[in-house]
Amino acid sequence: MGAVNAFRLLMEARRNQWLKPAELEELQAKRLRAMIQHAYDNTEFYHRKFKDAGIRPEDIKTADDLKKVPFTTKSEVREHSTGSMLARGVDLRKCIVTETSGSTGIPTKVVYDSNANDFSKAINLRSHFESGLTPWSRWAIFGDPHHFQKPTWFQKFGLLSPTWISAFDPVEKQIEFLRKFKPDVLSGYTSSLYLLSSAIKEKGVEGIAPKVVISTSELLDPSTREYINSVFDVEMVDHFGCVELNRTAWECSEHTGYHIDVDAVAMEFISDGEAAAPGERGEIVYTGLYNYAMPLIRYKIEDVGVPSDEACPCGRGLPLMKLIEGRSDSFMQTPDGRTFSPIIWTLIMRQIPGVGHFKAIQERKDLIRILVVRDQAFTEATTGRIVHDVQEVMGEGMHVDVDVVEEIPKDKSGKVRCAVSKVGKAI
Template identity: 25%
Template sequence: MISDIYTSFCSTILFPLHEALKKHTTVKVRQDMEHSQWLAPEQIRQLQLTRLKAFLIDVDRHVPYYRQLFASRGFDPQELSDLRQLAELPLLDKATIRANSEALKADDANGLSRFNTGGSSGEPLIFFIGNKRVSHDVAAKWRATRWWDVDIGDPEAVIWGSPIELGSQDKIRLLRDKFFRTHLMPAFEMSAEKLDGFIGDIQRIRPKMLFGYPSALAHIAEHAEKNGVVLSELGIKVAFVTSERLYEHQRAKIQGVFGCPVANGYGGRDAGFIAHQCPRGGMHITAEDIIVEIVDNDGKVLPVGELGEIVVTHLATRDFPFIRYRTGDMGILSAETCDCGRGLPLLAEVQGRTTDFVVAQDGTVLHGLALIYVLRDLDGVDAFKITQESLDKTSVQIVRTSAYQQASAEEKIIAVFKARLGQAVNINIEYPEFIAKEKSGKFRYVISHVKQ
């Protein structure tokens, strides 16, 4: 009861105050979303059309890149009358963003935050986010969290590996996490000792929800099961997973060991909070903010039910627009509606974003992200792929640009890789002209051939 009172205090007073101080409109956006999710599908499509038209008009006025693009194509957003007209605009990819970073900024944008990504595709990307985009993404995640009868302020264990979070844990953020009862655990290393530590922390925290990579949570669950540790009686209500493809064997392992359902989420720092699973199983698209198209290899929009690349338009990105942005992931739109009653459109399937584990010479299992970040943060790396051939050899393919400093970059790569994999490991670095995608159309940036 005391815990419920504290959670209510956090979700209704403390977190809204936190967001207001940051000049975010998160609370109002979430409240609106909790109303609009129950609209009929046709009403949601009409809402999308209204918001898309206003968004494109705004972009035409304030974003130099799109002002010129619209003019060159004779595209007048004032005449938009059908969502299908969005297909008249070209697809946006990482290369275009990198080449037009300044022109993609709205001329009246203030307080833009710089972000970088590139983990899942191996193509580093720098982009910018304004307060509106942050407010809408946080609100969308908050709404989806509440679908599972948990809320901000409920104890949460976050098994994560991004240096953006792990490297920014200053005193203010640590204090914030303490107030909101969020416990961040670094997920890079998966040694037996670290796994024991994760399990001990989870037992101590007794979280209402877990959040992390499906591979990491499944690995922890498997370790607990092998060692006879019971975690199903801790009162965990849900395990939220994201950032990788969720495989059914992972879902089964997590559910079985932690004794809770698994809620799959799909999105990214660049593309936004695209879709999230509800308790009835539907992968609901955040349709109030995001329009999803599925396209073929030539960029042609495919009918609902066909597999193709997921392309998103984020309607809250006016300060640095993401319009028909290629995610690099493959997916299928569903023609069905969820029996939960929400009118939000559904993703029937998402393929891609697979993160493998690698194994150090001493047998330590490491999350693949323990290696990719050194490459992602190097200047001049256009794309990369890491292949662990054996315990003694790991190959790195790098597509480089003129900004790449080979001697210093190789020194850093080799030092970090040897520190994580073992000093005797041979690190072979190659420089191909391009790196081929997998058959699914997605890059696999880490592949390990070592049996775990």
């Protein structure tokens, strides 16, 4: 990342957040029109998609016009990201090519050129600075080692220099490092932060006292938030995004909702093919506004959220999404047609004595398998209580198998998702 360009973009992004909503809409529309024209003129993929849909770039003037454009699916990106989706003249050898975690078993390649990478990092840093990060903070991040990047020249002098911790490392190793490192800021996967907090409390570990804790990449439910806050004596904040577009929304200290980075992305919430109303759950669809190397227009990320029309008391002009409910393949369906958010698993399982960590896997519409790591309160009655409480919520037609295991297996990225459905999408 070019230092001068990066800091210029960061300062611009920090100013943008205080623009009035109408000014941000105008800025977004200007960047959207430029991206649409570029994608049409310079990528075979979107030129063909627009032609097939009978639309031209001039038909898209604002984010409201995006409904005219067909969706871009994950399977299309997997197939075309380093081919017809690349802009004319892009040299892959000079780009950063990263991959998503591939929870389907097939990772998606994402291409950023240097300009897009600078812009992306500026937007990401904005949310961290607003959460309490400073240029000289001792900053530790839990993550996927496949995404770790080599430090730039200024990071070698300790400026904006995060230290990466592999989510795959045993928690004992993580604790040993953090006691020596003494981070001011601790961020990364929600599941890693929870597992660390649990181990610190259980073992009575001292000497790890970050001033700022930031979760990302996974659902942060109220119970997990409260638990992590209690262990570290902080008011943690949650950030939201994806590998394909990096940071897209984030909490400020008001915890009113998630500020959407509308100067970097156009975010839609789609329910039954139409725009979801404020307060209504919808599947998130993204259009990126800065990655000219590999444009993404109306990209179905397969996450679910709820738009909000409230204004945050903080005064920022960035609009809010009120709630993030998780990936669409984390939602569970029941034989009687009901749909449950992954948040219910925390609400159910955290009330049952003897359950340490857990993961719920829907194998069929009428079968859920629950992996449980027991804690010291586990008894023979715990399994029966799990079956009873799940059926009480999801119906007696739902069969529940409980497997007691030593450890919950992590995804390829190192995350630990508490809920996964193998049934067709519920939303």
